[in-house]
Amino acid sequence: MPIQAVEPRRLYRQIADQLRQLIDAGEFAVGDRLPTERELADQLGISRPTVREALIALEVEGRIRIRVGSGIYVTEPPRAEIMTAEMDEGPFELLRAREFIEGAIAAEAALHVRPIDIEHMDDVLRRMEDIPHPTKMTIALDREFHTMVAGILGNAVLVRCIGELFDQRMNPYFERLSSYFENRDS
Template sequence: MPIQSVEPQRLYRQIAEQLRALIAQGEFAAGTRLPAERDLARQLGVSRPSVREALIALEVEGWVEVRTGSGVYVLERTRRTSQPAAAANEWGPLELIRARRVVEGETAAIAAQQRKRAHV
């Protein structure tokens, strides 16, 4: 059997997977508020930024809704299933943001070069 490369999974993905499983098992019912980032970080033994990244990933996947100043709430199953869960080898939200920085900046530069007086 040939040796296959091992791809380490990012910490935020592991946290997101654990929270996703807890939601799917009914530990956190639809409409309920998740514990605060600080509490989740302490319970999981990780940093708050890692928890924050995991929550962003879950929000992008449609599992939770982040309400500014109120907390993170579990979405109903019908809303969660409207978006497919990201595969383990897909890019996460941070990779997407980095790619957008490159593409959007270059697009703006080209648009600025092609501008006409009427556009200004």
Template sequence: MFTEGRPRRQYRQVADQILLLAAARGLGSGQRLPSERDLAEMLSVSRPSLREALIALEVEGQVEIRMGSGIYLASGAERGMLRADAEGPLELLEARCIIESAIAEEVASHVTPALLARIDDNLRQMRAAMDDTPLAIRIDGTFHEIVASGLGNQVLVGLTAQMFQKRLTPFFARFSSYFEGPHTWGDALAEHGRIRDALAARDPAAAREAMRHHLTQSQRRFTESVLVERAEGAALQGI
């Protein structure tokens, strides 16, 4: 039976368009691409989609994002291509938002003192790890697994852990490295606290909304923060 191939993910399509634009302009390795804002306008794509594409190309060694300078073409010779079906960070966060919000809603009806004690211990650990992003990421993942464990369903715990593990891929890790730090972990900790309080209140609707808000805000932090735009503007003013 004939089976159609999977459609290319949006960030991959945008990445291809960026490389085609560079080729059409005769740009070679070491030459600067248009700004993030200009590229989005030229390709008629959203800034989040463009950002995913640029960072995918950087992981592959096709471009170099220089903070304080701009985006430059690179040779791509030292790194391999991402898997053709590799999930984009924003697609993954959207999936987590849908699934984990539903899990939190169900967990609110099954909360035990032992579960709350585990969550409280996790929150204390995260509070102490604000300046250590790799450690904060691990503690963050544990928080979401603890919440999922409240249903006693190992399939859901495994699914939650599996989705979070994708956060550790080179693509997602590079993506998040531009936007995460003590200030974002402070926001995440406050959001985790609201999820904890909704669970403690045994309020399914509030638990669902608190988890939805947390993962929506995580996506917002990645898409609304400045990548190189402000630095590019400053550099241009100094010319």
């Protein structure tokens, strides 16, 4: 059996673990304000998006509360420690994968698209315009649109792949992250 490279734990998970240990050790008590995202990035020598991923993971666990414009505060840990399944991939990796795969599919679909396909896509986009964003309906329509583009190629594997990539967004961690980017008021 050949030796295989071992992939280190995702950096954002390491940062989340470190912050969780500091909270558990009493370095930061309930109600204390953590350093800002920028300060944490500087102290740790890492990028702000990595810090943001770590903070969102802790917020989903119920360990901290991020108050926009106010700061990051330690919260009372949940009584029944409900641990979320550890994610091997972070949401930014999912977004990058979707960008790469869907970009290639869209480029190829543009070469094969028929007028009826364009009509169907326009219909989905029109339906999305009149619905407040984000809601379960807009998410369903967004999924329909993306799988429809893949469907232009007539390849069921690509349609399933796009659907599965899209469905991976439906977890508390990614929902919290997307709330930072998909809120029309922000």
